[in-house]
Amino acid sequence: MTTTVSNSTRTIGGFAKADNNQLSSLYQPLRVVDVADALDGIGYFNIGLMDREVRPLWVGMKFWGEAATMRCVPANKPMWKLDSTDDIVGAHGIWFEKNPPARMPTDLPAGHVIVMDAGGGPEVGFWGSENSMGAVAAGAVGIITDGYCRDTAEVARQRTPICSRYRGRTIIPGRIEAVETQTTIACGGVQVNPGDIVGADDDGVIVVPQEVAHEVAGHARAILLSDMRARKKKYDALGMTGDETVDAALVEAYFADV
Incomplete structure (x- = not known):
């Protein structure tokens, strides 16, 4: 997840907030693996998984x-x-x-x-x-x-x-x-x-067919947040300092209006 600060407003992938009318904004905080899991969940097994050499x-x-x-x-x-x-x-x-x-x-x-x-x-x-x-x-x-x-x-x-x-x-x-x-x-x-x-991202490339992209984004968001919360507990147990990869509050705020 890439966050930047512009005019005192934190953005993710160039977007201040997710917007249902801007499809790509729904994906900015997501990892490729979240989207792969979501595609599996709707029965799109291996669809969109680009060759790992790319x-x-x-x-x-x-x-x-x-x-x-x-x-x-x-x-x-x-x-x-x-x-x-x-x-x-x-x-x-x-x-x-x-x-x-x-x-x-x-x-x-x-x-x-x-x-x-x-x-x-x-x-x-x-x-x-x-x-x-x-x-x-x-x-x-x-x-x-x-x-x-x-x-x-x-x-x-x-x-x-x-x-x-x-x-x-x-x-x-x-x-x-x-x-x-x-x-x-x-x-x-x-x-x-x-x-x-x-x-x-570092794990590779994935393609989401446009006709299921809204649905996949919703499932993938839930997968990401679940993982962030679980990892944050491990961070705390190990005495590790939190970072943006476990900042569920940031992601929740980004998606607050969708």
């Missing part, structure tokens, strides 16, 4: 948001030999001019999570330290791909929220093409639709 690139990452999807495929044409250092530096622009990619909509609401089906192609660092910051600047709170990310030391240093299956070295031209956005995709072995709730 993981946050740095420890302590956590985010929840509504999915914005992208589908990629391996490029079926090679990149040509470039003539100068300037062209090599500008290879992406040269490639995209001849092979325009599908682009994410520019009107996505802040708080979305980009989820990319990498298409199972060759090693290619589609996401890196620079373009991922552009996605965050455009309102993304997380990026998930079942392919590669490169510049991973910089990604970790920047605390850019990326989950990937692999760490890669190469660049896009001649290797991968984005062909479709905001459609049903497969990522990490699960179906993802625009508007599904997607979350990640």
Whole structure:
């Protein structure tokens, strides 16, 4: 659970309070495991559990948001030999001019999570330290791909929220093409639709189908609070100082209006 203080108001995941009209706000304090247990509880066993190899690139990452999807495929044409250092530096622009990619909509609401089906192609660092910051600047709170990310030391240093299956070295031209956005995709072995709730933390990535997301959030909240209270008793018995992971009062206050 990530809490921040802004204008003297404590927020969780950027929200001051949970709001039934803002679906992702219902998930901000939750752990991936709470949501997994809640999905089990309604009979959605293993649905939404993304392959465990798709993981946050740095420890302590956590985010929840509504999915914005992208589908990629391996490029079926090679990149040509470039003539100068300037062209090599500008290879992406040269490639995209001849092979325009599908682009994410520019009107996505802040708080979305980009989820990319990498298409199972060759090693290619589609996401890196620079373009991922552009996605965050455009309102993304997380990026998930079942392919590669490169510049991973910089990604970790920047605390850019990326989950990937692999760490890669190469660049896009001649290797991968984005062909479709905001459609049903497969990522990490699960179906993802625009508007599904997607979350990640140190335990991995999970997807909640939009049609059950409100119900799941309610069950998961109860699971989290039960666990926090039980752990707080253990903290007290062991003489441990409490922290936000056992601060049930904070979570209860956050959800007071729903």
